[in-house]
Amino acid sequence: MTSTSVIEDSRIQRLNDAPPREGRYVLYWMQQSQRAEFNHALEYAIQQANQHGLRLAVCFGLTDDYPEANARHYRFMLEGLQDTATALRRRKIALVVRKGAPDAVALQLARDAALVVCDRGYLRHQRDWRRRVAEEAGCPVVQVESDVVVPVEVTSPKAEYAARTIRPKIHTHLDDYLIELRTTALDKDSTRIGLDGLDLFDLDSLLDRLDIDHSVPPVSHLFTGGTAQARARLSRFLDERFKRYDENRKRPETDDVTHLGMHLHFGQISPVYVAIQVLESAASKKLKDSFIEELVVRRELAVNFVHYTPKYDSYSCLPDWARRTLAEHKDDEREHRYTRRELETAQTHDRYWNAAMRELRYTGYMHNYMRMYWGKKILEWSGTPSYAYKVALELNNKYFLDGRDPNSFANVAWIFGLHDRPWGERDVYGTVRYMSAAGLERKADIERYVEKIDERVEAARRAGVKFDDA
DNA sequence: ATCGGCTCGCGCAA
């Protein structure tokens, strides 16, 4: 691994052809990569500011109608932004957070900018924001892709069929992209750039003033947002848990996982940084390989999916064979049927499933292995597969701290056959992969998982996590 | 404990 301050050209894209112009500053419109370190967009913006002899402004648009987001997500994100504002100040940069639609905030501040730099998001609304800013800014807009290891179009020009088809494509490029990002010092002190923004100091009152859904409470007692927290989690994982990662990934009663998904979702830590830390650790090659498989291959398969599948959030995103077989079995008799409300409040006959749902509701997280079982049973217990898909995706996005991530859409669709292959045919599922409670009992100490969740729910309640419908 | 079949289609070899 080499050390360099050069940012790979393939991470950088011009989003319009507006001519250069005079301006008071270079603007970095931070929206996805919410961090002050190992952020290619930020370093690129600093380099541009230095080249133009200008100061740098960094802005963030805080909208109160982000699709499906609620107080749980906002709290975690704002904790991270607090952290990021402090870290930027140490680099002589002010973070200007303004209330409003992200594209509108970026355009306000773009009026006095010579150049706008933005980071990259792959969901429909994230792309729409950037398209509008590119069309209306009146100055060059440059997008820098910093939240994947291999840029999405470098990996592949199309929607990949499965992990096995994207895996070799990603591995071909890994060495070219797993490189350190050296920081560049900003020449002109930009601490007092004279742009007013929200005060992030008092998060409670800021959250109160936002017109958002408060029915899902924050889970700060367990998960606090921010780059510092993310780094601490990573180093604790590497020191204490990584050695058991392989054997315990299918054991939800353990906690030998990173819990980095939520930090990656808000861009609070870079996947390139995480991968480098893991590869430089003393662990065995086998462990490193299985970690890279999750962090890079599967995560970037999800990015590939949402990027190249216009309807990534609709039942029609499923492969033909899966929709065909599920349609053939849609009238099969269901042994159990539950309403969305019964599912949401964890009132089924299945104690394991209820524990998984309660983990999600009260902690904002669910063990990776239980996510599969959780989704498969929603398919099994719903009237139709397309309704099951809708319910699974909605519950996922409402309660997971990292809901609405590309991974959310890929993981939920996987339940219904995406990126998978057919298996033995049975009722309701057709040839879509089935999972059983017996499998959990065989592979894990599932009773201990149920006990662990009972304790965790109790702790959450003591910390003030409460629901009106409970 | 371990193994093969289940069942579809991609991607590569020929």
Next chain:
DNA sequence: TGCGCGAAGCCGAT
């Protein structure tokens, strides 16, 4: 055109 093989499994046979 044929063939190997696959995002995390299940089940029954041995």
